[in-house]
Each structure stands twice: as C-alpha cells, then as structure tokens.
Amino acid sequence: MAKLRKKLGEILVSMGACSPAQVEKGLKLAKGSGKRIGEALIEAGFVKEDAVAQALAKQFGLEYVDPNDVSDQVDVKLIPEELVRKHLVLPLSKTNGRLQLIVHDPLNLELLDLLRFRLNAEVEPRVAAKGRIKQFLDTKVAQPRMVDADESLVTESIDRSLDKSVDASIDRKADDAPIVKLVNRMIIEAVKMRASDIHVEPMADRVRLRYRIDGVCIERDNLPKRMQNAVLARLKLMAGINISERRIPQDGRIKLPIDDAVIDFRVSSCPAYHGESVVLRILRPDSVRIGLENLGFEPDNLEIFNRIIRRPNGIFLVTGPTGSGKTTTLYSALDVLNRPDKKIITAEDPIEYAFTGINQCQVREEIGLTFPSILRAMLRQAPNIILVGEIRDMEVGEVAIQAALTGHLVFSTLHTNDAPGAITRLIDMGIKPFLVASSIQAVMAQRLIRVLCSKCKAPDENPDPKFMRLTGITPQDRANHTIYKAVGCDACGGTGYKGRKAIFELMVMNQTLRELAFEQSPVNVLRKAALASGMRPLLEDGKIKILKGVTSPAEIARIVQIEGVALADEELEGARAAGAA
Numbered sequence: 001m002a003k004l005r006k007k008l009g010e011i012l013v014s015m016g017a018c019s020p021a022q023v024e025k026g027l028k029l030a031k032g033s034g035k036r037i038g039e040a041l042i043e044a045g046f047v048k049e050d051a052v053a054q055a056l057a058k059q060f061g062l063e064y065v066d067p068n069d070v071s072d073q074v075d076v077k078l079i080p081e082e083l084v085r086k087h088l089v090l091p092l093s094k095t096n097g098r099l100q101l102i103v104h105d106p107l108n109l110e111l112l113d114l115l116r117f118r119l120n121a122e123v124e125p126r127v128a129a130k131g132r133i134k135q136f137l138d139t140k141v142a143q144p145r146m147v148d149a150d151e152s153l154v155t156e157s158i159d160r161s162l163d164k165s166v167d168a169s170i171d172r173k174a175d176d177a178p179i180v181k182l183v184n185r186m187i188i189e190a191v192k193m194r195a196s197d198i199h200v201e202p203m204a205d206r207v208r209l210r211y212r213i214d215g216v217c218i219e220r221d222n223l224p225k226r227m228q229n230a231v232l233a234r235l236k237l238m239a240g241i242n243i244s245e246r247r248i249p250q251d252g253r254i255k256l257p258i259d260d261a262v263i264d265f266r267v268s269s270c271p272a273y274h275g276e277s278v279v280l281r282i283l284r285p286d287s288v289r290i291g292l293e294n295l296g297f298e299p300d301n302l303e304i305f306n307r308i309i310r311r312p313n314g315i316f317l318v319t320g321p322t323g324s325g326k327t328t329t330l331y332s333a334l335d336v337l338n339r340p341d342k343k344i345i346t347a348e349d350p351i352e353y354a355f356t357g358i359n360q361c362q363v364r365e366e367i368g369l370t371f372p373s374i375l376r377a378m379l380r381q382a383p384n385i386i387l388v389g390e391i392r393d394m395e396v397g398e399v400a401i402q403a404a405l406t407g408h409l410v411f412s413t414l415h416t417n418d419a420p421g422a423i424t425r426l427i428d429m430g431i432k433p434f435l436v437a438s439s440i441q442a443v444m445a446q447r448l449i450r451v452l453c454s455k456c457k458a459p460d461e462n463p464d465p466k467f468m469r470l471t472g473i474t475p476q477d478r479a480n481h482t483i484y485k486a487v488g489c490d491a492c493g494g495t496g497y498k499g500r501k502a503i504f505e506l507m508v509m510n511q512t513l514r515e516l517a518f519e520q521s522p523v524n525v526l527r528k529a530a531l532a533s534g535m536r537p538l539l540e541d542g543k544i545k546i547l548k549g550v551t552s553p554a555e556i557a558r559i560v561q562i563e564g565v566a567l568a569d570e571e572l573e574g575a576r577a578a579g580a581a
Helices: 008-015 020-033 037-043 049-060 081-087 109-119 130-139 156-161 178-192 225-238 299-309 326-337 371-379 394-405 421-429 433-439 465-470 475-480 511-518 523-532 538-547 553-560 565-580
Strands: 090-095 098-103 122-127 195-202 206-213 216-224 250-258 261-270 277-283 314-319 344-348 359-362 385-388 409-414 440-452 497-508
Touching: 008 020, 008 037, 008 049, 020 037, 037 049, 049 122, 049 130, 081 109, 090 130, 098 109, 109 122, 130 497, 178 195, 178 225, 178 250, 178 277, 195 225, 206 225, 216 225, 225 250, 225 261, 225 277, 299 326, 299 440, 299 497, 314 326, 314 394, 314 421, 326 344, 326 385, 326 409, 326 440, 344 371, 371 385, 371 394, 385 394, 394 409, 394 421, 394 433, 409 421, 421 433, 421 440, 421 511, 421 523, 433 440, 433 511, 440 538, 440 553, 465 553, 497 538, 497 553, 511 523, 538 553
Parallel strands: 098 122, 314 409, 314 440, 344 359, 344 385, 385 409
Antiparallel strands: 090 098, 195 206, 195 277, 206 216, 250 261, 261 277, 440 497
C-alpha cells in the first residue's frame, strides 16, 4: 500500500516554523484566493519562504539546497540562459543524460516536463526558495555590466552615417538604420542596467543622456548636438507622439520585447530652452508582483498590513513623495486580494500596470472622465475594493470617503511627509473632520532605500558619528550588531548598492486618534499620539534595516531627511518610552 504523503502544514508545524492556528488561517486564505497553502502562509507573514521550501523538499523526499552554499557547483551554461531566468531554475551538473536542477516549485510538473523535452535529459530536481534563486541570479550570475562613462553609445558607424538633418530612416523598422540602432541600444541597455527612467535632455552644446538606477540619476553619455532632432523624433515616433508638435508637452507609450518580457515605457516630452526634454519611465510587469514580504516590511508591520487590507470597508492611505513606491505597495496588495470572489475597480491617471481580473479605468480629463465621475460610476458597479490613484482635491476625497462609509474598501495615495500628516491634509482640503475620523482605517508613509550590494558590502569599523547620531544608533546597538558600509564593485557599478526596499511608518487609527482628528488637532499632537499607540517612525524602521545589514546609516540619513537631530531624538525617546510603558 502506497505511503500517504504528509501535508505541508503538518510538516511546517513539526519544524516549528508556524503554529497549527496559523496553518488553519493559511488554509482559509488559500481556499479563498485559489493559491497554495505555502504561498498563502508566506503572504500572511506566518512563515519565511525558506521554511516553505524546506517543507516542500521534505514532503516530496527531495534535497533542499541554498544556491549560495553550492555556488561553485552551479553551471548556468548547461542550459539556455532564457530558461534559467524565465523559470528561475539553476543547473548543477549533467551526467549520463541526467540533469541535476534546482527548482523552487516541485509541484510544477508541467515545467519539469517542458525542461525534459527542451533539454532532452531526465531532470533530477533539488528544491530552493524562489527568492534565494532570484538573489543568486542577481548577484552571482554575470549581469550586463555597468558601462564605463567614457564609452559612448554612439559608435563610429552611427556617427559616420548620420546626416545633419533629421535622419530619414527614423521610421524604418529595420535594425540597421543608424538612429534606430542608437535608440534601441540605449533602451535595451537601460533595461538591463535595472534603470527606472531614461532622461534625454538637450543642452546648449550636447544632448545629455542619464539613467535613474535605484533612485539616483547616473550620467551615461553625451550625444552630439547634431543628433538631437533625429533621436527625439525617433523616440516620439515610437511612442506615437506627434513629431511636428514641439511647443506643448505630449505623452505616449512604447511596448518592446526585451529578454523574453514585454516592457512598457511611459514617454513624456516637455519643451525646454534648448529643445524638447524626453523621459521614458520603464514599467516592468514583475516589479509589482514581487510579493508583500519582499517589499521591506518587518514581520510586525506585515501582520498589521495584512489585517488592514482584508477589512471589509474603510480607507487605507499610502503617503510619500513621488517615486517612493506607493503604487508598487498598493498593486502588491491588490495582487494578494485579486480573487474570483472579489470585484476590484481602479481609477488611475495613467494606468501603469495591467492586471488580469481587475477593472482598470483611465482618467481622461479632456472628455470629462475625471476621478470623481469614475468613482461615482464605480459605486454603481457593486465593487468590493476600489483603488483611487490619488486623492487630489476635496471632491475626490469626499466621494472616496462616501464609498468607504457605504461598505467599500478604498485604497488611495496622498502626498504628505509622514503618516499623521495625511489626516490634517484631508481636513485642509475641506473634507469634514468627522468624515475623516470615521472613515480612515490606517495611513502608511513610506520611502525607498537602496540595499547594500551583497557582493561587496563590508563591516564599517569606524562609522561616521554624525550618521550614528542621526539614525539613533547607540554604542550598545553597535556592540550587538555589525554596521555595514557601501564599497562598490563591478556587480553594482561601483555604487555599493544594488536594488531597493521600502521603510514604513504604519499608523493604525484608534479611538484616541479619531478623537484628535475630529477635534482638528495639529499634526505634532497627532504624531505624539500615534507614537504612543505603537507606530514605528520611518527613522526607527530604517535603523532596523541598518542593524540587519540591509543598508547603511548614510543611506537612511539621506532618505529620511531629518530636519533636526533634537526633534528626531525626542521622537525616538518618546516612542521607546511609550513602548516600555
């Protein structure tokens, strides 16, 4: 008689990775979302991804490996690189027609069959966590190198073949056209270098080309001034923008297949003194599906966040400046909630990422399709969850609050420096205080910080005392933890950082905060009450990342932008005292 395979939940409990109660909750979440229990437990923050991978290996009688421990055995040349990166697999060795392969999902039999067919070999799987495989590929496997600033994108052949007037070949589809070559090379290079934006900026005597990588602009090249018209015309043509119109700002989009993925580019042209400035925002579909646990949440905040986004009604606001990852956080939450039993509608300007199963509406002011009109129409569509791109004025705010009070869960963003500031901002817009107090469930402020490159980061034996003071790191903290600094290597282009995570300030509304909001209390009073009720400020969340070796004190001090050390220290002391009480 065949031996019954142990259930994944039972294995995780026997490993001590989670409790039976958490497994029960995970089963309910999995059943409702159509996901596997392992995925549901990870998303809920009950278990780590590594623990689920180890449990899966035990369940199927396979070997669990950490790619970093067997890095000397990994040979990615054994199979095509497109398969490695597309399916997140790592080949170890191939002998007598048998391929040892690290996979993250032993249940994906379709993939294993596909690999057997493509590689003409029998596959012997080993199991590793998906995040570990991705991290290994990003850090250990050769990536497109960061190009030397002295090496120009303009090759001799392009330069020689370019006419001083607008190149007649800009509308050709052939790759041999000189301007087509140059622009394609620029776009592909930016994508492979993990850039989020490409800036093409005409100057008096040149055209400056910059890439924004991990939130920091890096000057890539200076194109000859005579190429300006041809390059700008080619970009506008690709984006579907009127080439002959140079007096007004224009917007367009480009879709290009790069490395087996279709990348979307949002293009903006704006007239400037020396010619039109063009910016391409690179929108990667996988960037908003990285999972909540990979955004940068600490376990306690993740648990609270998961509870809030599953509430039946109310407003959840995410605040922060432009480029702080607000959209990614909200989309990640929608990705978790996107189930057959939930109707989700969004009003966006513009729609950045397309989601299957979500009704997304594009704002079009010129025909009267505004945020308020879309919101009012949404309420007649009987949704469960509504996402409003941004609360910009009183009208949008009032409709969103009305939706929250009539049984809908509303997600939106706001531009404020911290979480308590969102309450006063809404009241300043003209929204009645009692509506704000009763409808807001939680406000979360966030910033993006650069993550230290895992290949070159090094312990900082003599950290700058100024940064220690700014980030609240005490001598006792230094004695118990290692402080790391950025060094720089080829993998990170000499910056010392590779990738970004978020730091959060999560304020959950309680009776005290609602009363203060109703009384229109100033933001400093709201902030004190929020800290006393357990809110961890951005600076404190950043400090945790420093002590864990995720980032450096200099990076946190740069991002949090502390206005006064005395104020920061006072807030931290108040938060600690409240926690001790």
